[in-house]
Amino acid sequence: MVGIKDIAREAGTSVSTISNVLNGKKNVSEATRERVLNICRELSYYPSVTGRALKVGNNNTIMFNFSDFDRSFYLKIMKGISDYVNDNDFDLIICTNKSGEKYMRNNLSRGCIILDKMMKDNVLLSVANPNYPIVVLDRMLDHRCIKSVVVNNYDPMKEMVHGLVQRGYRKFGFLGGPEYTTDNKERYEAFKDALEEDKIPFRQKFYFKGDYKEKSGYSAAKIMVSTQMMPEILVCANDNMAIGAIKAFNSYGLNVPADIAITGFDDCDLAGAMGLTTISIPNYERGFMAARYLIENIRGEMNTEPFMIPAKIKWRSSVLEFKSKKI
């Protein structure tokens, strides 16, 4: 590996001069600057991030941590982050589950965006400090150096359920995601509250449990069919499970929405193609805003008011416009 010393030797100067050139310090003659730069190019020298980070204590890198590879819209979040970060001359490293913590504790990054549910709250609370701000997606954390960027799950979900009631649906089923996740909790709360406001009873036996993956939706739907526990409308906590459920119902010869209506949450690519009624989250913007707040906070702003992203209902063909009332 070619280092600063090699350049210095070749240029016949000291290492500090090289460093000065590289860091755009003004105390170096135009001649030397030129010469040094040329040599760097010739020897294809790249300053060592580790050497620099070790000395300086930081660099312009932020980290993004995620782990659920089944949620394909994560790519959109990444793109949002990546675009903002690039425009602001920061570098981005993305890492998954366990490595994340390791890279936070060091001076490899100056801040991070966390989407990984596996990352524990108390770790984040203990790591965050004025020199290492954090942005968390989809969770609320109260700390003066942590900004929460959360989707407004509650309002659109409630509105959608009211809309379903208006369309004539009465017998509701709910297919939930992992129960420790905030978004699942909020979606379920909104669902229950809406029914309560509309004075529609909801029985616990119509609550089914999934894990946000397509397979779990498939299994849950099969159970509904085989145990004859069919609701008129199955509200799912995300699209993947809704899609799994649709496939399962279809495999039994059941038609969506004629035999059973279904809704999702996320508006993934497939949802559009399959005509799934769902709630659309602006993912690119979500990533972009997260990166923006993080970098602003790194630069000293330290604005940590929770930021709420609006989501929008997409009515599609998986629910009927007017469900004919029974009898």
Added chain:
Amino acid sequence: MVGIKDIAREAGTSVSTISNVLNGKKNVSEATRERVLNICRELSYYPSVTGRALKVGNNNTIMFNFSDFDRSFYLKIMKGISDYVNDNDFDLIICTNKSGEKYMRNNLSRGCIILDKMMKDNVLLSVANPNYPIVVLDRMLDHRCIKSVVVNNYDPMKEMVHGLVQRGYRKFGFLGGPEYTTDNKERYEAFKDALEEDKIPFRQKFYFKGDYKEKSGYSAAKIMVSTQMMPEILVCANDNMAIGAIKAFNSYGLNVPADIAITGFDDCDLAGAMGLTTISIPNYERGFMAARYLIENIRGEMNTEPFMIPAKIKWRSSVLEFKSKKI
């Protein structure tokens, strides 16, 4: 930041002892080991990756470089990589476009997997060495420390075109991707060769140019319609463009496959849902194998025979089983 020195002070030992404990050296008494470990936990000490990397010259981290956020199956490749890497106690950092080169040139990673088309061949050729092996996806590079993992585009594409001819299609259009990419070249070659073997003429004016993105397929299709240059079957170099084309045709009231048949390449999620005939690439396996070869090569194997991943045709409803011949 709590460092090895703080632990040493707290434990009343020297830093070397701490280091020895941390690295599982045997020359340390059980008592001290226990004590040190406890203190590390109490102070929530995490060894600095930078310090270590600087000293040791490497660590167990590999890098994955990509940049096209529109290709949603990239997540599957990542998952394949991530799974293998985790099982082998390596860390993974993912980065996009320009940062990639920076992180290669340093001792931050011990090797990398490259999918980013923007990464120049000559950079890779100059960086690869026995201590820094590279695996490239979707491109062929001849270097004793670079392994190419490529999809067999040619054979299944040729087979598919032959199949289309058998089904009665004669008037072919081709919608290509970026022309500098190997996969586009191979797919087009196979397309032309198959037609030639079947003695079906292909006229250059039925070659349309796209960039692998949905939008470009949409535009190309609109041009076909408005200039009356409609083929019977439009073979697209990837799914995204095929999907764009389908949307455009539908917007003109044209039916796929009745009015025009379409095929894609990739078998993305949407392809299944839309009934697009396409060629399926085992992406998870692709990532997994890439990671496996890379880590084996880091461990000294240095097997750099190109590895070819098979791909499989998925016949779906976007082409007719039997096209009734004209006249």
Added chain:
DNA sequence: TTGTAAGCGTTATCAC
């Protein structure tokens, strides 16, 4: 304008 030298957090070598 340029050079010297200390130090960032770690590990390796060698002495004790």
Added chain:
DNA sequence: GTGATAACGCTTACAA
């Protein structure tokens, strides 16, 4: 079994 110390590549006072 334990501890001093040099070294990794870099930046930054400070000295020249």
